[in-house]
Amino acid sequence: MKVYNTLTGKKEEFITREANKVGMYVCGVTVYDYCHVGHARAYLSFDAIHRYLSYKGYDVTYVRNFTDVDDKIIKRSQEAGIEINELTEKYIEAFYKDMRALKIKDATIEPKATEHIEDMIKLIEELIKNGYAYESDGDVYYAVEKFTTYGKLSGRNIEDMIAGVRITVSDKKRSPLDFALWKKVKEGEKTWDSPWGPGRPGWHIECSAMSTKYLGHTFDIHGGGKDLVFPHHENEIAQTEGATGHQYVKYWMHNGFVNIDGTKMSKSLGNFFTIGNLLENYDPEVIRFFVLLNHYRSPINFKVEKYQDNSGNDKIRFVSLDNAEDRLYNIYDTIEKMTQIVEADGKLGVNLNEEFTSSILTKFEEAMDDDFNTAAALGEFSKVIRFINDIINKPKTKMKNKKATLVEVLPQVKIIASILAIFEQKPQDYISNVTDKRLTLKGLSKEMILSKIEDRNRAKADKNYDLSDQIREELLNMGVLIQDTANGTVWRLK
8 A cells, every 4th residue: 555645745555563463643623614615625645544544453542632722713612702611612513414424434523623632731841851842921932943953744844944034033932834833822822831821822833732642643644735835744753853852744745625616615715615515415425526637636526506496586606416326316317227237137158258357456456545536536437437338238138147247346336335435315305306306406207207108108008109209308408318118108307
C-alpha cells in the first residue's frame, strides 16, 4: 500500500509504527455552525480511508476532535446571548445527524477541547521549559524562529515569511510569526486557570494535546483539509516536536478543496451550502457516491444551475449530484437484475468469463492500495457493472451460464459495497425514492404515467399504431422511457 505524504511531497510505502495497528487523527469541526459541503468532503474521504484500513486487517484507532472553544464560538454565543456550552452542544448534535445520514462512522475517540485544558497547559509548560515558548503579560506565544525546521510541511521559508509580513508587531510578541498558545482572559469570555493567569488555549495547541494524549508522541496518519496545511498543521508540528523532541506524524494526508462552479465556496460569494441543503433534495448516498468518485487529494467541483419550479419559485439544482444520482440509479438497476438471476431457481452452468470474475476484488484493491484512490476503484467497479449488463443482455446465451457467471460476481459486489458503504440499499427502495423525487420535480405522477400506458396499450390493441407511437413520444418528451416485455409494459425515468 502506498500513501501520498504531504510532508515529503511523494507517495511512500505505508509502514505503520506497530504491526497491523494504525493511529489516525483528523481535525474535527469548530462547533459554532452547521456543517457545510467542505466538511462532507473531508469526513467522507477519511471515512473511506478508515473503512479500507479496517478491511485490510488494521486495528485502527481513529481520533477526531471537537473544537468547542474558539474566537468564532465565543462571538456567536455572545451574539445569541447563550452560554458557550449550549451553543456547542446544539451543533455537535447537528454534526452527528449529518454524519450518520452520510453513513460516516464514529471515530474511535472523539475528544472535546474543553475537556483537555490540563493537557494543553502541560504541553505549553514543556514548550516554555524547552525554550520554544514565552509568557508575555498573561499570554503565551510560540517562538517560531526557535524551531529551525518551521515550514517543512508547507514548504515555506521563515525568512521569506518574515519579509512578507505587513502587519505591525504586537508589543507582546517577539516576532510577527509567533502565535498564541494561551490567551489572556477577556471580559465576557469563558476562562480557565493557568500558571500564567486566567485565560483559554489557542486553537493550534488543542490538536497537539488531544492527538498525543490518545495516540502517543508519534503516530501514523494526521489528516485534514488542504486549507489546514498552513498555519494549523505547520504549527502543530512545531508545538508537538518542540515539546516532545520526537517526530510528530509519519504520514500527513490532506483532502482537496471544494469548489462551487469552479469557484471556492464562500458565504460572501453566496455560494455556500450546508450538508442539510444537499439532503433536502438528494439521497445521502448520492452525496457519498459523488464525493468518492473523486480522489481525496483532487479538488471537487459542485456544478450548480438555477431554475424555476412549477410555481415560478427560483430554485437551484446540483448538476454534479444529478449526474451521480443517474449513475447510482443505473448501478442499482443492474444489481437488481443480477440479483434476480442469481436467486432464480435453476441449475448452474459454465462461468462465461472466469478470468474477469476472479479478478474483480483484486483490481479494486489495487486501486485502493494506491493512495486510497476511490475514483480509480469506482472506475474498476464501473467495468464490473458493464460486464454484468453484457452478461445479462447476451443474446442466445443459456440462462444457467449467465447465472453461473453472476454467482461469482455478486458476493464481490457486496464486499465492495460494504467497504465503501454504497450500493447497500435494496435496489427497489433506492430506485423508487429517486423516481418519486424526480416525478415531483417534473410535476408528474405515477398514476398519470400508468394512465398514458393504458391508453397506449388500448391503441395497440385497436391497431391504432399512430396513436400508440404518439403516446410513446409524448411520454419520452416528459422524460419517461417505456419498454414492452413479456410481463407487460414497464417504465422508468431517463
